[in-house]
Amino acid sequence: MLNDITFGQFIPTNSSIHRADPRTKLILLVMFIVFAFLSNNAFSLGLMMAFLLVLILLSKIPFSMYLKNLKTILPIILFTSILNALYIKTGAELFSFWIITITSDGVWRAVFMSVRISMLILSSAIFSYSSTPTAITNAIESLLKPLNRLGLESAVHTMAMTMTIALRFIPTLIEETQKIMNAQKARGADMESGGLIKRVKALLPILIPLLISSVRRAYDLAEAMECRCYNGGEGRTRLNKMRYSIMDLIATILFVIVCSFSLVLNILF
């Protein structure tokens, strides 16, 4: 179960998407999501889907990795689809039983919503699979630079650093949780049966060691950072500077064209 959490996992395949500037990727990701949600008919949504498929192919990451990502949010997709299908009462009636009425509009909306949520997840997956956590936070820090003028320099840097650390420790924590779970199972801890209260109680032997080790890790990390003279973002230079290249420009133009096209399709149909 824990292995299915793929968020924040970088998969190096050295595709053109991997080489792009993380700032470009982040902005284009936001743009893609906005336009995917603006698409209100099958044509424009279809165009965005086709574009997404091209991007997935360009990323050179096995399709199964994306499916794994979709699987984890399947409950959310099902939940919103069911709500949409149940609450929209306009359109031709397809099915009616007791207080439940399902209409063609409702089904249509449910399908639309599922596709949009899947696209949101898949496009974010392309971004997080193709960018290292450091690149992601560097991009955020760099994009938030305008805030520095408001006297928020240290806040922006601190936030970016906190995010880097948090992302970096997700896989570590997952691994640690699994280890502790196994260790307690070896002492006969039963986490799979019993009612709600019993199950919550059964979590204690896992959560307490996990919390303690996280605090210990935090102390160790803080000490290690101090030993390397970390004192905030001021005057800090980077080993790998982010640079816009001609490829980023091409990608941006491509996105603008596709998104304008979908906007046109929205208006036409």
Add this chain to the structure above:
Amino acid sequence: MSLLKVSHLSYTYGHGTPFSYDAITDINFEIEQGEIVGIIGHTGSGKSTLVQHLNGLIKPSEGNIFLDGKDIWENPKKISQIRFQVGLVFQYPEYQLFEETVYKDIAFGPTNMGLSHSEIDNRVIGAAEMVGLHRNLLQKSPFDLSGGEKRRAAIAGVMAMQPKIIVLDEPTAGLDPAGRDIILSRIKQYRDTTGSTVIIVSHSMEDMAKTAERILVMNKGKVEMFDTVGNVFSHAELLESIGLNIPQVTQIALRLKDLGINVDNNIYTVEQMKNSLLKLMGRGQKNA
């Protein structure tokens, strides 16, 4: 009939995915009641995967594990019963302590077994004594103990379940020499008093030489050798070729032999070397 029999055991991680990888392949061995067996192998040789099969934390992809002649996966619903019979102490077990007091933490396993209060009390006190934890420590918080004491408290937590077999994964990792010696001697003492079978996973050849009776050498997910300590250490070249070392004192003994000094065969502890050298020197003095 042997106590533990592993036959044709294989395990593949991520079966059917692009990341699939064979952790162990076709493992076969038998362990008798009351033995101390060491498992050595390079990092990634499959040691940890193997030991997690022994108490049913991992279900084999292929092959079987027999405890007392019965397949442990015969009834998958009763696998937790197997975990009480094969106690597994993980690496750095002190990180799994969680109760308010050392006493309660050691009692966690026996409580899960559903034993009576008086039986739990007996077992906790017995296990604490076995690992050499003073009675005064039992009412303390486990987080107030020293590193070595924490480790021993965690080991006591598994011993208190009185398993037929206790498996310890790197029980001495990260401890100072004094801490290592206490743990190893306590483990040996545990075997001697209870007659239980002990399996120790370790990198340290010195630890193995001091405690184990037979050694199982793992290499790339397969059993390379399974023999007495002396026989395993006599294959110095083979061990080195798979990235393992023989104890330093054995290396010295082999080198001395090369130089024509006739020390005993099968030296793998400092004690044996001392005796052998004293014997040689005694003879030398007589000749002089």
